[in-house]
Amino acid sequence: MAMSAPPPRRGPLSVEPLFDDLMREIFLRLPPHDPRGLVRAAVGCRSWRGILSDAAFAREYRRFHRAPPMLGFFYDQFHIERRRAFDERYWLPHFVSTATFRLPAYEDRRDWRILDSRHGLVLFYTPAMDADFVVCDLVTGDELEIHPDSDCEDIMWWEDDDDNYRFENIRCNAAVLCGRDRCDHLNCHGGPFRVALLGSDEYGQIAFATVYSSETREWSDMISAENPNTISNWGHSAVVGNKVYVPCLEDDSVVEYNMGEQKLSVIDAPFEEQDQNQPYISLMGVEDGMLLFASVVNPRLYLWSMEASPRGTVGWARRSVIELEPLLPPPVLLNNSEVLAVGFAEGVGVIFLMTNDGLYTIDLNSGIPESKKVHGRQIEKVVPYMSFYTGARGQLLTLE
Template identity: 30%
Template sequence: MSMSRLRSSAPPLEDEYLLPEILLLLPPQPSSLPRASLVCRRWLSVVSDPDFGKRFRKHHQKPPLLGFFRGYSVSTEHHFTPVLDSPDCIPAARFSVPNNNDEHWNFLGCRHGLAILLNMWLREVMVWDPITGLQHRVASPRGLMFDPDIHWVYWQAEVICADAQQGHAHGNCFSGPLKLVLIWVIGFTKAFACLYESASGLWGDIVSMDSTDFMLCIRPGILVGNALCWVLSSGKVIVFDLQTQLLDMIEKPVDSHINTDSYGLVQPLRTHDNRLGLAYLSDLTIQLWERKSNCNGVVTWVSLQKNIQLEELFPNRMFTHLKTIITLGYDEDTNVIVLSTVGGVFMLQLDSMKIKRIYKGAGICYDNFHPYKNFYTAGRGVGLELGQSGKVNT
């Protein structure tokens, strides 16, 4: 530390060294930095500095949950549903999903501030940055076998930031190393998966797995440790190890009573110990399990003995006429699960048990809700490197 800094007698908010440190403590909400920039030109100069933006992300590490991208097909008006309250609420029109009349993209998920879309007709996977509009398109792996006219092919794809630098904070990952995983199920009995790494620009080998039971309707995946996990309607979980690039199947809990076709009733979770968990909806109750090692070192499902009674959490008389509820999505970082009811769509924070309506609608919604988290500043001129829109093809 310089002697001039040690001898500074200016008030903290006027000290050129202390002011940036103080502003770093502002909450990472969209309105924080723009509101601070209105105080004076000096504050505007600090929060507009790209280096400050990098430090801000690194200090907070975890970006806020801005909202959910709703739906499956872009051609059916894919929407962004904001979840923050004013003044942090982001207009739904701010994140416009790439689309034109000649292309048909399926929106499959978000992670680390990026979204992933699939076009089966063009045989391309797209990584899209909702804030900058940047696109990175990747041709599907060679040897990929599918027929767009076969309706019993289920697809999912995941994007993962592969930046392993110490202190890296997700939220500006588009220009860094990425991993993409494509998984598809054909004929209900055979699953395939393949890993793409942007560092090499290559897809790995296509791996496969057979099942004697029907693999019906694969749901969006979650990241647990070094593995991606997708749940089937039967309650079984398909696991892809990012290191070994192998597929495996985990049976459902033996005491779960999960039906063969429990679409929308089963959701994989990531527990606080970074283990695989499972939530099952039954009669307005969420039953929870976690994968743990027993005394013999065998990993198995263990009931958490923590049933969540949903009727006690929702508004009064919500289920007077129709006691139907399904899961639409899950955010592995904030442990928020999305639930659809006849009274709208709600997000439930499983730790605090706080519940919030995020979408008003008449009747049950069946769209997937993909959580989107990122550092975002409302307004131009003050930002965390919002960048320019563009497209990159590979």
Template identity: 30%
Template sequence: MAPPSPELVDELIEEIVLRFPPDNPAALIRAALVCKSWCRLISSPRFRRRFREFHRSAPMLGFLLDLWDNDDKSNIARFVSIAFSSSSSSSFPPRADRRGFALDARHGRVLLYTTHPSSQQHAPFLLDYCFVVWNPITDEQKELPVLTWYPHSPAWKAAVLCAGATCDHLACRNDEPFLVVLVSVAIDDVFVLVYSSETGTWTGPTAHIHLGPTLVYYAVIPMGPSLLAGGQLHFAIEDGRRIISYDIAECFLSVITTPRSHCVGNMGLVTAEGGGLGVVGVEGYKLYYWSPVLGPDDDGWDWKLGMVIELDMMLSIDIGVPTTSFHVVGFAEGWDLVFVCGSDGVYAAALESGQVTKVHGTTHFFGIVPYMSFYTPDLARSVLSPPSAHQ
């Protein structure tokens, strides 16, 4: 019997490696190191395209923690690699801490910002807001034009997303255009500014809405990034009491009231079943999840209570100890995963299974931004150099 042709062997190898779990990039890299032919196969653009099309959902490679650096006396964003399953191991190289805060992450990019005294010498009371869009995979970044504002007004949140018309958003390339959407709250009005990488400029306001009396207008900046669902960017404000939604295509703003509950002040956003908008909240040792439904007589929004996770039953904690408490601090877009901070670290709670996993031991941070992207050997070559100091 004649041996199989090299082409057939390559096809079989590709079909096997194609089924490697995407949250275990180390396995792909080890396979690429077996021999030159395997390396060529697994590092090819064809394999990368097939790998992401086969798995569809990008894995979570880690998250960024917004921290205070006591040595430099400055804010930093630190990338933390994670592996959720026992069969997976993170092979994502360490990254240098980035100066400033991580605000948002989507489509392989991270949005960072810092502030500096205004470059306008005639207005020393202003601040320059400096935004940077960073790709942790390739370690490339782009600085956006500076925005100059008053330091205490308005309050705001921002999001980054790919704007490629033909991109499937499974593995967005660096040359794909992107948008940065900034939603600002000034007393009781909301307006939107948009940066386009294609024009290299900020435009706006592209939309405006009267919010009405706010409870605490500066509470527009809770921990946690935005949520992209149904062609809209959603931002939690007022400690989760309300949600600002921005329709990207129509440049239209709307406001949604979150479920009335005792979780107010400890609520956040999450991707609902089917990819829509969901809400989570913590009261005591219980994590609640609500999904949207049509209101009575098909009039407006309403909320349906779904999963309730008993955190005290899933974790070994001392019930009743005054320091034992949980707070919603973030979520993973496109996943049913919510991050809560306890008195001994950060936990990831899966809404569908109810499983709770400890992912970090720190409690001293300002925010957490999960990062999802495919990481294949063709991309690994660009990130094998050792990290430098703060960038």
């Protein structure tokens, strides 16, 4: 009778794959606004570095957390240096980290101005360079210069009697956005992008628009429409699908630029008739696929949402009213001191308020709104920077 072969001897069970799977689950849950945790883990050992530098882990990490975190914000500051023969005037962009993320490269870019940021990209106005615009990816370190067409130049500057008008007096508004079709905007790094440029004629009676494509490296034909107002060069832009929105200067209206249909139209912002003291209503950005507007009537912050239907009709809804007295220090709201909404971080529900005591954030997504002072300066326009940083793409950042 044949004897069956003995079963093969099993070696000791390896726990290494199980341990790596466990660490992967732990790393997935590290907060995205704290890249320092991922970077420190990556230098812990070779196995952890392999997990964190894996593109598949990066995709899983972004899907797990869904909304890109706010890593910080930009603001511009105008400088005047007194000289014996003349005063030197220039703009400088400043980056303030709100996370364990420090940006080393843009603090000394004289005559750069921050225009917009979206989908991990930042758009600067750079008239001191050969190109008037530069688009930067802060995670990868990539920069691309954009030269405007001659038609663009007609809506870009306020001309005056000296040679500094290109540096000081930009009068257009712009938006930078991902150019991929059906993108979820969780990882737009290295992909195509577009820059929409909107401006007015010198009399503020006609609106103009054109869009630049990084794929063709060309601007579209300039389109125009009657608009009895001047497009604001200081307000925020917003993007919903294929449409770009920018505010006007003298009233609460916004201009809609449909890039797909190459069409311009004007939309009036909401107004509360029962409150005649209501100040200017500011376009903040996009929340839940709708335009978000804000105004402050001390001691309250008012928020509205706007949604446009496919037929072109517009629906307004007052989203919420937030009492500021328990959120801001008492001196900020005394003697009718001015409080303005000056920025909004899309996806994470953080709104920026300029006060006489500096810059504060209000977290709208927390169960009970929370405030935090993030800067001592009075800043009139805040441009948040939103992006994931996992180490799978880009350079190692300087951490706090």
